Amino acid sequence: MNADFQSWARDCQSRLETFLESQLAKTDREPARLHSAMRYSVLGGGKRVRPLFSFAAGALNGADAERITVVGAAVELIHAYSLVHDDMPCMDDDVLRRGKPTCHVEYDEATALLTGDSLQSLSFQLLAEHQVADSAQVQLAMIKQLAQASGSRGMAGGQAVDLDSVGKALTLPELEFMHIHKTGALIRAAVMLGAQCGNRLNEEQLTQLDHFSKCVGLAFQVVDDVLDSEATTATLGKTAGKDADNDKPTYVSILGVNQARELAESLRRDAFQSLESFGDAAARLRQVTDFIIQREF
Amino acid sequence: MNADFQSWARDCQSRLETFLESQLAKTDREPARLHSAMRYSVLGGGKRVRPLFSFAAGALNGADAERITVVGAAVELIHAYSLVHDDMPCMDDDVLRRGKPTCHVEYDEATALLTGDSLQSLSFQLLAEHQVADSAQVQLAMIKQLAQASGSRGMAGGQAVDLDSVGKALTLPELEFMHIHKTGALIRAAVMLGAQCGNRLNEEQLTQLDHFSKCVGLAFQVVDDVLDSEATTATLGKTAGKDADNDKPTYVSILGVNQARELAESLRRDAFQSLESFGDAAARLRQVTDFIIQREF
Numbered sequence: 001m002n003a004d005f006q007s008w009a010r011d012c013q014s015r016l017e018t019f020l021e022s023q024l025a026k027t028d029r030e031p032a033r034l035h036s037a038m039r040y041s042v043l044g045g046g047k048r049v050r051p052l053f054s055f056a057a058g059a060l061n062g063a064d065a066e067r068i069t070v071v072g073a074a075v076e077l078i079h080a081y082s083l084v085h086d087d088m089p090c091m092d093d094d095v096l097r098r099g100k101p102t103c104h105v106e107y108d109e110a111t112a113l114l115t116g117d118s119l120q121s122l123s124f125q126l127l128a129e130h131q132v133a134d135s136a137q138v139q140l141a142m143i144k145q146l147a148q149a150s151g152s153r154g155m156a157g158g159q160a161v162d163l164d165s166v167g168k169a170l171t172l173p174e175l176e177f178m179h180i181h182k183t184g185a186l187i188r189a190a191v192m193l194g195a196q197c198g199n200r201l202n203e204e205q206l207t208q209l210d211h212f213s214k215c216v217g218l219a220f221q222v223v224d225d226v227l228d229s230e231a232t233t234a235t236l237g238k239t240a241g242k243d244a245d246n247d248k249p250t251y252v253s254i255l256g257v258n259q260a261r262e263l264a265e266s267l268r269r270d271a272f273q274s275l276e277s278f279g280d281a282a283a284r285l286r287q288v289t290d291f292i293i294q295r296e297f
Numbered sequence: 298m299n300a301d302f303q304s305w306a307r308d309c310q311s312r313l314e315t316f317l318e319s320q321l322a323k324t325d326r327e328p329a330r331l332h333s334a335m336r337y338s339v340l341g342g343g344k345r346v347r348p349l350f351s352f353a354a355g356a357l358n359g360a361d362a363e364r365i366t367v368v369g370a371a372v373e374l375i376h377a378y379s380l381v382h383d384d385m386p387c388m389d390d391d392v393l394r395r396g397k398p399t400c401h402v403e404y405d406e407a408t409a410l411l412t413g414d415s416l417q418s419l420s421f422q423l424l425a426e427h428q429v430a431d432s433a434q435v436q437l438a439m440i441k442q443l444a445q446a447s448g449s450r451g452m453a454g455g456q457a458v459d460l461d462s463v464g465k466a467l468t469l470p471e472l473e474f475m476h477i478h479k480t481g482a483l484i485r486a487a488v489m490l491g492a493q494c495g496n497r498l499n500e501e502q503l504t505q506l507d508h509f510s511k512c513v514g515l516a517f518q519v520v521d522d523v524l525d526s527e528a529t530t531a532t533l534g535k536t537a538g539k540d541a542d543n544d545k546p547t548y549v550s551i552l553g554v555n556q557a558r559e560l561a562e563s564l565r566r567d568a569f570q571s572l573e574s575f576g577d578a579a580a581r582l583r584q585v586t587d588f589i590i591q592r593e594f
Contacts (some may be wrong), residue, residue, distance in 0.1 A: 113387060143425035152331050157327070
């Protein structure tokens with residue numbers, strides 16, 4: 001990872017953190033416990049991968065940094081809410097997230113439920129109240145895209161398939177279907193919304209970008225599975241080996257570690273091909289892709 | 298309740314039901330169990346009080362029925378999601394809703410969690426993808442209002458205060474604060490969004506309407522508490538006496554039944570006063586108010 005990318009990523013992350021901090025209610029505002037849990041679940045942790053994709057996509061067409069910050073924050077709030085709910089006892093029942101106790105452990109289950117609910121509302125609030133596109137019409141289209149990516153035909157739907165898959169022998173296409181929704185939909189939204197903050201891209205460019213984001217979304221999950229199978233809880237910051245313990249199918253359990261790594265590599269090549277026509281403008285998108293694919297490889 | 302109102306309300310409810318049915322994914326679409334649970338939790342039940350307020354507010358300024366149907370559906374989806382989550386074991390732990398087993402009983406807790414999450418996403422999706430106002434700018438403002446009414450400074454925040462109040466001796470102002478958020482915020486959104494579907498109201502009219510909706514939101518809760526203290530489970534369609542059993546403060550526990558009834562009546566008078574300048578155009582709003590206040594009195 002080169003110094004230029006690191007410095008750019010730190011700048012994006014810092015903008016995002018400052019904005020999120022300013023938009024989450026302070027802990028002295030009632031209901032204080034809920035507001036405290038919301039801040040706990042969002043601030044000071046995570047690699048902010050999805051916002052980085054928004055910033056990188058915005059670099060394709062000179063989008064304004066303030067607009068992308070709002071979009072990145074909206075996507076990250078959806079991601080944060082999904083983690084809070086996903087960790088709850090009736091879902092994955094996990095106690096550790098980003099090296100800290102999960103929300104329902106630090107607070108309580110009811111607060112965790114309301115925290116996730118409120119973070120989702122806040123995401124749409126931000127996207128509606130700040131100008132993120134040249135026209136209000138485009139902004140409405142962006143809200144629609146994020147809502148679709150979050151709902152039953154997107155992220156939440158992928159989680160439902162995931163739950164249903166425990167103890168089942170999924171085929172590779174079935175596993176792919178699950179992850180395209182569970183992880184892929186939101187990464188795709190992060191890329192596509194980031195790109196819509198600036199000058200309009202043409203249809204062909206949007207199609208290529210869409211294909212890029214699908215490849216990257218899947219690659220992200222494949223890498224996650226490899227890391228989960230190899231890492232220790234300490235380096236991962238969340239409970240390691242959880243999926244295998246839960247008898248959940250993963251890319252590693254179906255393909256083995258080596259083939260899973262190869263799949264990630266081939267998805268990376270496919271993703272990069274989709275960016276060719278953008279030339280140097282896509283440099284940041286390539287860097288963020290390498291950042292997530294080469295994490296610990 | 299006169300026949301004209303009944304016929305109007307049935308027409309509104311039927312429009313709403315048809316629209317919701319068309320917007321919820323069919324149960325043969327994957328993930329089928331989640332889509333089935335979403336339909337189960339939304340369709341075929343409830344008085345649709347909030348959408349009725351939207352329709353009645355839209356009647357103030359000749360708003361298009363199709364637009365109000367979308368707004369009413371968006372508000373009702375937020376309400377439906379909140380019921381699904383509120384009934385879960387970590388919250389109110391209720392097994393009966395609208396005379397049927399609650400979502401987590403009929404399906405399972407994880408599915409109920411994802412059902413609520415997905416219904417919230419769908420609400421914002423509908424409000425972003427259908428034209429509900431003359432300008433996209435107004436539409437963005439409406440999305441912002443619904444998001445605020447749903448989040449930590451609105452409905453979800455009220456639920457957090459509610460949870461925190463179990464076993465505590467609340468004062469009347471504290472109880473009011475809770476209900477203004479828990480129930481009032483969404484009723485207020487239903488009224489204000491309905492009014493924004495049509496021709497613009499001036500600032501003074503919006504202020505009066507806002508005051509009306511606050512009074513009505515509180516009155517609705519006071520009546521709920523009276524009904525809960527008097528009704529049987531069979532007539533209520535949900536577990537009766539639940540709040541008293543849970544040692545939750547209610548208007549009845551603080552004021553007694555008679556004074557609670559008087560409070561509802563005084564809120565009704567206050568609400569009607571705010572409508573005076575609208576004249577006959579506010580007839581539907583008065584009728585819906587009487588419909589919810591006089592329910593079983």
